[in-house]
Amino acid sequence: MTPLRFPPPKPVTESDRVCWRDAVVAEPAGYRPLGLDLFRPAGAQTPVPLVIWVHGGAWLFGTNKREGPELAYGRIGERILEAGYALARVTYRLSAEATFPAQLHDVKAxxxxxxxHAAELGLDDTRFAVWGESAGGHLSSLIALTGDDPELAGDEGIVGVSDAVSAGVTWYGPSDLLTMAGQNHPQGIQDHDAPDCPESLLIGAPVQEAPTKAAAASPVSYVSAGAPPLLLVHGDDDRVVPAGQSQELYDRLIQAGAPVELWIVAGADHCFVGAGLGPIIEEGLEFLARALTG
Structure with missing residues (x-):
């Protein structure tokens, strides 16, 4: 498939940023085209580092156009741009459209x-980072841990180009589908082994009845000493994705000798409800500043 089939749209300048909206990055056969929105600070000296934002929504819903109401007040996108990064908001097929690994293939595309297209977009292709929340955090961990793995690259869109990133921030993302139910919060709102739970719908089968598929969709399966720096952030009162998921991934990465940081936020539920979002965003930006400058 020729890369020239997916050129960037014409950029538009909007006050403090240059925007490329609804760029088509791949067209999986039988599905909707996959797109992204890209924003770059208008006055930035190019090339600039890039943050790739992956939205959450239990792999069942969500959009790259905005955050959910719990996160919108944090102005996450604006703060990333204000820190001097370009920002790409990407899309992926939801689990009612396709099962895993389609979602991973889409983000890699x-x-x-x-x-x-980094040169014409003014991006520094040596300083790509991924940042995601919830289901997007799960995909962000997978992107960071499986860079340039030919078995997981997929064949959508442009091929023969690296899909590796240099750093990742994961907010309250699932890390091991097989252990989620056992780690569940005492007031957890989901049975993570149920046939209709988001995790089972993602892999197309009840989690415990399809352990091979569940493991293949779990970031812990891809831990290695060569992983890029990761920051894992999770609320200790999370009733949707148990905090043990981030602890488990952190422990595995530490054991492998990989660079990783963990922040368990006291009193925070899913989407950090119950905690101030400002310092959490700032910590993510400070981590990226360290990770992307070496």
Whole structure:
């Protein structure tokens, strides 16, 4: 498939930023085209580092156009741009459209498109980071841990280009589908082994009845000493994705000798409800500043 099939749209300048909206990065056969929105600070000296934002929504819903109401007040996108990064908001097929690994392939296709067109977009292709929340945090961990793995690259969009990133921030993302139910919060709102739970719908089968598929969709399966720096942040009162998921991934990465940081936020539920979002965003930006400058 020729890369020239997916050129960037014409940029538009909007006050303090240059925007490329609804860029098509891949067209999986039988599905809707996959797109992204890219924003770059208008006055920035190019090339600039890039943050790839992956939205949450239990792999069942969500959009790259905005955050959910619990996160919107944090102005996450604006703060990323104000810190001097470009921001790409990517899309992926939801679990009612396709089962895993389609979602991972879709985000990897976006990474490859951004890297292929980096020069004309004013991006530094050596400083790509991924940042996601909830289901997007799960995909962000997978992107960070499986860079340039030919078995997981997929064949959508532009191929033959690196899909690796240099750093990742994961907010309250699932890390091991097989252990989620056992780690559940005492007031957890989901049975993570149920046939209709988001995790089972993601892999197309009840989690415990399809352990091979569940493991293949779990970031802990891809831990290695060569992982890029990761920051894992999770509320200790999370009733949707148990905090043990981030602790488990952190422990595995530490054991492997990989660079990782963990922040368990006291009193925070899913989406950090019950905690101030400002310092959490700032910690993510400070982590990226460290990770992307070496």
């Amino acid at each position: 976006a990474v490859r498109w951004l890297r292929h």
